[in-house]
Amino acid sequence: MASIVADGLTIEFPLYHVAARSLKKRLLAKAALRVRTDESNRVVVAALRDLNFTIGRGERVALVGSNGAGKTTLLRTLAGIYEPVGGELTVKGEIGSLIDPGAGMDPDSTGRENIRLRGLYRGMDDAGIAALEADAATFSGLGEFLDVPTRGYSAGMSIRLAFAMATAMSPQILLMDEWFMAGDADFMGKAEERLASLVKGADIMVIATHDFGIVRRWCTRAIRLNAGRIVADGPVEEVLGAMEAGTPLPAPEPAKAEG
Numbered sequence: 001m002a003s004i005v006a007d008g009l010t011i012e013f014p015l016y017h018v019a020a021r022s023l024k025k026r027l028l029a030k031a032a033l034r035v036r037t038d039e040s041n042r043v044v045v046a047a048l049r050d051l052n053f054t055i056g057r058g059e060r061v062a063l064v065g066s067n068g069a070g071k072t073t074l075l076r077t078l079a080g081i082y083e084p085v086g087g088e089l090t091v092k093g094e095i096g097s098l099i100d101p102g103a104g105m106d107p108d109s110t111g112r113e114n115i116r117l118r119g120l121y122r123g124m125d126d127a128g129i130a131a132l133e134a135d136a137a138t139f140s141g142l143g144e145f146l147d148v149p150t151r152g153y154s155a156g157m158s159i160r161l162a163f164a165m166a167t168a169m170s171p172q173i174l175l176m177d178e179w180f181m182a183g184d185a186d187f188m189g190k191a192e193e194r195l196a197s198l199v200k201g202a203d204i205m206v207i208a209t210h211d212f213g214i215v216r217r218w219c220t221r222a223i224r225l226n227a228g229r230i231v232a233d234g235p236v237e238e239v240l241g242a243m244e245a246g247t248p249l250p251a252p253e254p255a256k257a258e259g
């Protein structure tokens with residue numbers, strides 16, 4: 001059964017090019033809550049700090065919070081793109097991610113080749129790959145562009161292909177960034193039904209979004225992040241209601257300084 005368990009999950013990014021002593025000092029003083037120096041005297045930004053949560057089967061979770069809160073970082077960590085520097089993350093179940101349209105695509109290969117590569121990566125047999133190719137070709141509506149290297153695709157074309165490929169499979173855990181819901185109107189009209197059945201078929205969905213309409217429509221639970229910490233976690237109306245009412249956040253704790 002699909003599940004996600006985070007226990008003290010922490011993600012940090014080193015900030016390179018911050019070697020000059022005075023700049024480092026100024027940065028640390030200004031952003032003391034989020035930035036610290038590590039044991040190697042590097043300046044690091046704490047993108048996620050000590051997160052604890054469990055997501056189980058049937059939950060559709062929205063990650064909400066202001067810019068830089070950590071939503072995308074958490075989504076990417078769940079997808080296995082970032083390694084935690086602290087704590088533990090246990091993800092059980094096959095993941096399908098609609099996070100970066102270019103992720104997992106070879107820019108020098110054509111759309112069609114990328115579809116085949118994805119099928120191979122998923123361990124599909126020839127018949128499965130042919131079916132995937134036919135389905136993604138029809139659904140993406142890319143026509144002759146399917147035989148052009150994806151490097152030359154516009155953002156909208158990349159979304160179409162990524163969407164077509166991802167929704168042709170049915171992952172147990174669906175990870176999604178909101179802009180996957182923001183394709184052109186024509187395409188989204190067609191995509192809507194498919195997205196709904198994808199969400200329905202998944203055991204767990206996690207979506208990062210600023211759009212409360214999307215949250216209310218698709219989600220059962222909201223986790224609110226602020227400066228890399230969870231500040232609220234509960235039913236959608238409870239979390240969004242507090243955000244809309246402007247309920248003040250608890251005072252943030254500074255990142256632990258080591259250097």
Ligand SMILES: Nc1ncnc2c1ncn2[C@@H]1O[C@H](COP(=O)(O)OP(=O)(O)OP(=O)(O)O)[C@@H](O)[C@H]1O
Pocket residue numbers: 013014045046047065066067068069070071072073074208
């Ligand atoms: N690759 C990276 N290198 C360095 N810092 C990063 C990196 N990715 C994210 N960060 C930092 O981590 C913090 C969280 O960023 P993140 O993109 O996860 O926020 P977000 O909630 O998704 O924001 P937005 O709503 O603007 O997309 C920010 O301070 C950001 O600058």
